[in-house]
Amino acid sequence: MKxxxxxxxxxxxGQCVLLAPEVFDQRDDDGIVTxxxxxxxxxxxxxxxxxxAVCPASAIELIE
Incomplete structure (x- = not known):
């Protein structure tokens, strides 16, 4: 998976960070995903x- x-x-x-904190984080200044x-x-x-799947902005793309 990529x-x-x-x-x-x-x-x-921040849902991604809660679900997969080893994969996603958020910038301190504005909360945008890293x-x-x-x-x-x-x-x-x-x-x-x-x-x-739960990202409200559909900002995460997966390539299986």
């Missing part, structure tokens, strides 16, 4: 898929 994020779309809701791990291990795939 993960990309569109910082321009991100609204800073990608920590663009190719997470298989053990994190379910959490990353859920994070992408």
């Amino acid at each position: 993960v990309t994020v569109d910082e321009d779309k991100c609204c800073g809701a 990608l920590l791990d663009p190719e997470p291990g298989a053990d994190r795939h379910a959490a990353v898929r859920e994070a992408a």
Whole structure:
């Protein structure tokens, strides 16, 4: 799995960070997503898929 994020779309809701904190973080100044791990291990795939599904801005893209 390869993960990309569109910082321009991100609204800073933070659901991705709550679901997959090893993969996503937020900038301190504005809460916009930062990608920590663009190719997470298989053990994190379910959490990353859920994070992408609940993202209100559809800012997370997955390539399986």
